[in-house]
Amino acid sequence: AASMLHLHVKRVQALARAGKLPGARVGRKWLFPREQLVAGLRRGTRGREDAEVEISARNQLRGRVTAIALGGVMAEIRVQIGTGELVSVITRASVERMGIKVGDEVVAVIKSTEVMIGKP
Structure with missing residues (x-):
């Protein structure tokens, strides 16, 4: 998931813990459903001039x-x-x-x- 999202592994884990990424902790590892990550990336705003990115930073x-x-x-x-x-x-x-x-x-x-x- 980290390489797909171009994020550090610890950042991806933090997002999953916060419920902002679909993922589940199994033992000491995190599992991320590839289909849901890909679907989330496809819903991104690239190419849509009218879209606003919704993030926590105000x-x-x-x-x-x-x-x-x-x-x-x-x-x-x-x-x-x-x-x-x-x-x-x-x-x-x-x-x-x-x-x-x-x-x-x-x-x-x-x-x-x-x-x-x-x-x-």
């Missing part, structure tokens, strides 16, 4: 990417939000997977411990 700011500095593993994304600018560091793999480019509209998701970037 601080979501739309903006436009003004610069991307790619490193070996990480990337620095600069986002213009109103008259201000926000800088987020995410993995290079995430930038490539989402196809983020300068000029793209993105959503900065701010949690108490991190700032994430998503592409609407």
